[in-house]
C-alpha cells in the first residue's frame with residue numbers, strides 16, 4: 189500500500205486550489221490536507237477547513253485571519269497570518285508535499301521557503317519560478333526539494349521526456365514545443381483591442397481559470413511566462429523552446445527527439461489531469477476527468493504564433509535573452525498592468541505598453557537573494573505605475 193502524503197496547499201481558494209482539493213477528496217487513503225493558505229476570503233477558507241480539517245490555516249490578510257480564527261475556534265485548526273503565515277504553511281513539518289498555487293509574485297517567498305525545506309513542490313505558480321529564476325532553482329537543489337510541474341504544458345513535457353530526467357538531454361531531445369490556444373483574441377488585430385472589457389478578455393474559449401491568468405492567456409503573456417518557466421524547469425536553452433498555436437487545447441505540449449519522433453500528451457482541458465499526475469507521480473490515479481473522445485473531437489490544428497499580434501510573447505523572449513532581473517521586472521509590470529486593467533483603471537493595450545516600457549527602464553541585475561528579488565519587484569512596480577499614470581502606492585508587490 190502507498191504511504192499517505194500530507195499536503196500543504198498555497199492558494200486554496202483559487203481555481204487550481206479547487207481542482208486540487210477535488211482530486212485529493214477522491215483519494216482520502218492517499219492524501220491528507222495538512223495546511224491551507226489564501227489571501228483574504230476567510231469565508232471560503234472556513235468552509236474548506238471544516239471539510240478538510242487541516243492542522244494549520246493561513247490568511248495573508250491579517251483582518252481576514254482574525255475572522256477565520258473566530259470562525260474556527262474549537263475546531264483544532266490553528267490560524268496564522270501574513271508573509272510568515274504563508275511560510276509556516278509552506279514549511280509545515282508534517283507536510284511532505286506543497287502545492288504552490290498562489291497567483292503572482294506574492295507566492296515567491298513561500299514557494300522559495302518550501303524549496304529550502306526540501307519539500308516535494310507541485311508548481312502551478314509559474315510567476316514564482318519566472319521571477320525567482322536561478323535563485324529558485326538553486327534553492328531547490330540546495331534544499332534537496334523535488335519540483336513537479338502542474339502547468340498543463342510543462343506537465344505534458346515532463347510526461348513526454350524520458351523518465352527520471354532532471355534536465356533536458358540535448359543529445360536526445362531537439363526541441364520542446366509549447367502549445368498555446370491563442371486565447372479569445374486569437375484572430376483579432378492587435379489595434380482592434382483598445383476597448384475590450386475585462387469580461388471579454390477573461391472569456392477563455394477552453395479553460396476556466398482565475399482572472400489574472402485568463403488575461404495573460406488573452407495577451408499571450410501567459411505563453412511568454414511559460415517559455416521562461418520551461419527554460420528553468422528543463423534547463424532548455426531559448427533556441428530549443430518553440431510555441432505553436434493550437435486552438436483546441438487537446439495537445440498540451442510536445443517533445444521532439446533527434447530521431448524525428450515527436451511525443452505529445454493529450455487530454456481534455458481540465459487541470460485535474462496534470463494535478464493528479466503530479467500528486468501521484470510516478471504512479472497514476474483517477475482524476476475525475478472524462479476520457480478524451482477522439483472520434484468526436486474537432487479537427488486538431490496548429491499554426492505559428494504572430495508576434496505582431498501578441499507583443500507580450502515577444503517581450504518575454506526579450507526578457508529571457510536579457511537574463512538576470514529582466515524576467516522578474518516583466519512579470520511584476522504585467523501584474524500591475526493586468527491588475528489595473530481588471531480594476532478598470534487601464535485599457536487592454538496598456539498591458540503590453542506598460543510591460544514594454546518597464547522592461548526598457550529596467551537595469552538588469554543578478555537576483556541573488558529574496559531581498560534582491562523584492563527590491564527589483566518594487567522598482568518594476570513603481571515603473572509600471574508611472575507608465576500607467578497610477579499612484580505608486582496602488583499596486584501591491586511581493587511583500588504586500
Ligand code: NAD
Nearest residue numbers: 199200201202203204226227248290291294312313397398
Ligand atoms: P485564482 O485567482 O483562481 O486563485 C489564486 C489563489 O491565490 C487564491 O486562493 C488567492 O487567495 C491566493 N492568493 C492571491 N494572492 C495571495 C497572497 N498575497 N497571499 C496568499 N494567497 C494569495 O488563480 P488560479 O487560476 O488558481 O492560478 C493560480 C496560479 O496557478 C497562477 O500562478 C496561475 O498562473 C497558475 N496556473 C493556473 C491554471 C488554471 O487553470 N487556473 C493553469 C496553469 C497555471
Ligand code: MG
Nearest residue numbers: 339340341414
Ligand atoms: Mg499553462
